[in-house]
Every structure is written in structure tokens, then in C-alpha cells.
Amino acid sequence: MDVRQLEYFLAVVDHGGFNRAASVLYLSQPSLSQAVRALERDLGSELFHRIGRRAVLTEAGRALIEPAREAVRSLQLARASVESVHGLRSGRVDIAAMPSQAIEPLTGFIRSFARSHPSVSVRVQAAFTPRDVTEMVRTGASELGLLASPVGLANGDVRTYPLSDQRFVLLAPPDGPFPPGVPVRHDQLSGHRLIAGQQGTGMRRFVDDLLSEGVALTVGVETEHRVAILPLVLGGAGLAVVTDSWRGWAERSGALVLDLEPGTSLHVALVSRRAPLTPAAAAFLDDALAADKKRL
Template identity: 65%
Template sequence: MDFRQLEYFLAIVDHGGFNRAAAALYVSQPSLSQAVKVLERDLGSSLFHRMGRRAVLTEAGAALVPPAREALHALELARAGVGAVRELRGGRLDIAAMASPAVEPLSTMVQRFTERHPAVSLGLRVALTSADVVEMVRTGRCELGLLTSSSPPTAPDLVPHPLGDHRLVLVTPMDGPFPAGRPVRREQLAGHRLIVGQRGTGIRGYVDDLSAHGIDVRIAVETEHRMAFLSLVLKGVGLAVVTDSWAELSARAGALVLDLEPPARQHIVLVSRKAQPTPAARAFLDIATRPATGP
């Protein structure tokens, strides 16, 4: 067993098949398949069920995933530690992020990081819910994760790094049901059609809480595609409750952005594993948790 085989194995797991993994690794599919066959022979067990173009983990394959990720993480630590004498001169950092914090504050953090460490490649991975972020970091698929939640995450093997709050706002068409400049009380949302995200997001939690308090809101569209909400609002499909990270973009697009009463907020948290971070992750954490006005 060698690290290349483990890298190929995890690529198949993460990309869902041999062809996609080969394309992502820039290797031929036969070379990838041969490496996995050798790994399976060394371990004495099949790792995948081949189902057409898909590859589904066997029980043995599922058992290999966590130690394989740990082994590659340890290798990355060793490589990065050697190369990072005075400054980062290469390497890669994968970050899982939900849609709203990916607009802000992630874009600003990435800008500051790339200005200081332009040789480090960043991989930004989509996570639909805070639980997805936690799982991607906990299992080692990403080293850092950015999420919003009504309450801070409490996974025992993760370290939370609070970054502040997002305020929730209401986005409506310019000729919508509420006047500009006045906060909208939650009771006023009764009877209106809302565009919502999937369960497990803080924004969906706000809407579900309205229903729990007897406010008759109606779900017009439930979508995992957060960028779709603005177009749907502007076309009159419904109203949307989003974080204020979307406020500037929504206003520029011609939507009306209104405060909610009483105010509602979501915590912004960057999470990392308790294991020693790579130099790239440590540098990103330093930038993310330092005030923007800092040196």
C-alpha cells in the first residue's frame, strides 16, 4: 500500500466513480483502475461495487476511508512543514462553506489570504447545511469549514472559531407588499408565499419557527440552489428571508431589502479539527480571526 493508491482510492470515493476521479487527478482511467486493483489485492478485499459508471463502497472500502484520510493528512503535514520555513510557498487548502457565508465573510477572507500567500491553492467546497460542513471537516474531506447556525456547533472533535453574526433580512420585489424603509414584523408574513432553503439551514429554521408560532406562511419553492432565490423573488414567485450578506447584491439587482422585527441573527463559525492544522490552515485561521484592520 502506498500514498498514491490511497489518493486514488479517496478520489473515487469523493467523485463517485473511476472516470470522474481519473479526470480530476489528470491520470488515465486504466492507470487508476490498476492502482486500485493492486490496493485491493494487498488488502485482500474488494473496495468498490462497480455499477456502470458509478462506484459504491463495499463494507471494507467504507472502513478504509477514515484511516486513508488521516494518512494523507499526515503526509500533507509533513510536506507542508518542510516547505513552510519562513512563509507558505505552495500547497493546497480545502474549505467547506455554506452559501451565505461564502458570499461574506469568506470572499473577504480569501482575498486577504491570497494576497499574502498567492502560491497556496484554495479549494472551496459547497456544503448545503451546517451539518454537512461539520461532517466534511470531521471526516477530513476539508480541513476548514464555514457555517451559519442559530446555535454554535458542538462536535467533540472540532474546534469552533466564532466570527460574528449575520442579520436576517426580507427580500421582496420593489413593488412588493411592504413599504421601503420600515421593518417587517414576523406576524405580517402570514399568508405570504416564501422561497426557502432545505431543512438543516438556519434560514429554513427561521421560517419553520414562524409556523411553529402559528404564523401561516406558505412555502412557494424549496430550493438547494441559494442563488436561485433572487431571480424567483424578482419574478414575483415569493418573498425570501436571507442573511444580510445577500443584501447588497439583492439591492443592486433591483429587489427591496427590509429589516425583520424582532431582529433575528445567525452565528458565523469557522470550524477546524482538533488535530494539528497544516501551515496553510493555520495561516487562514489567523487571517480569518484577526480584525480586517489588523496588520
């Protein structure tokens, strides 16, 4: 068994099959299949059930995922640590981020990091809920994570670094129903259609809390595609409750961004795996924490 075989195995897992994984790895599908077969022979267990063109993980395959990620990450750490002896001149930071926080503060973090480390790349992976983020970091799919939650995060499997809170605001079209610059009370949302995220997100929890308070609103649209929210609002499909990170983008697009009363916020945090970080990830974390302090 070697690390390259483990990388190939994880590629099949992450990309949902041999064909897609082979394309990403720039390998022929037979070559990839042969490498995974060799790994299975070394381990004495089948890792996938081959069902037509589908590859379904066996119990042994599921058991291998976490140690495989740890082995690959450990090799990456070793290589990166040696390369960084003469300065951080290369490398890549993998960060899992929830959609709203990928707008801000992540955009600002990456902008600051790119100025001080222009040769290091950043890969942002999508995660929709705090649990998704922590699981990706815990299992080694990503070294860092950026999340927001209505309650403080308590997860011993990852290290947590609290950041500035993000307040909820209301997105509305410029032609009403609320005047610009005037905060909107929760009860004023009665009778209106709202565009909401999927279950498990802070946006959706806020809307569900309003419903439980007796606010007679209607969830007119539920979407996992955050990029669709602003066009839907501007197109008159409904109002949307989002975090204040949307303000700049929404206002430049012509939407009204209105404060909500009483104010409610999400707790934003960076998380990292408990194992040692690569020099690039450690530098990104330090830069991000310093940038967040400057915003306070």
C-alpha cells in the same frame, strides 16, 4: 500500499466512480482501476462492488475512508511544513462553507488572505448544513469549515472559533409589497409566498418557526440552489428570508433588503480539524479571526 493509491481510492469515492475520478486525475480509466486493484490486494479486501459502470463501496471501503484521508492529510502537512520553512510561498487551503456564509464573511476572508499570501490558493467546497460542514472537517475532506447555526455549536470532533453573528433579513422585489426602509414584523408575512432553503438549513428553520408561531405564510418554492433565490424574488415568485450577508449583492441587483422584527440571528463559526493544520490553513485561520475582530 502507498499514499498515491489512497489518493486514487479517495478520488473514486469523492467523484462517484472510476470514470470521473480518472478524468480529474488525468489518468486512463484502466490505469486507475489497476492501481485500486493493487490496493485491494495489499489490504486483502475488495473496496468496491463493480456493478456495471458503478462503483459501490463495500464495508471495507467505508472503513478505509477516514484513515485514508488522515494519511493523505498527514503527508500534505509534512510537505507543506517543509516548504514553509522559508516562508509561505505555495500551498492550498481547503474550506467547506455553507452557501450564505460563502458570500460573506468568506469572500472578505479570502480577499484579505489573498493580499498577504498571493501564492496560496483557496478551494471552497459546498456544504448545505452545519452537520455537513463538521463532517467534512472531521473526516479530513476539508481542513477548515465555515458554518452558521441557530444554536451554538457543540461538537468535540472539531475545534470551533465563533465569529460575528448574522441577522436574518427579508428580500423583496422593489415594487412591493413592503415599503423600503421599514422593518417587517413577522405577522406581516401572513398571506405571502416565501422561497425557502431545504431542511437542515438556518433559513428553512426560521421559516418553519414562523409557521409554528401561527404565521399563515406559504412556502411557494423550496430550493437547494441559493443562486436561484435572488432571481426568483426579483421575478415575483415570492419573498425570501436570508442572512444579512446577502445585503450588498441583493441591493446591487435591485432587490429591497428589509430588517425583520423581532430580530433573529444565526451564530457563525469557523471550525478546524483537531489534528495539526497545514501552514496555509493555519495562516488562513489566523487571518480570518483577525479580520472578524476588525468588523466588530
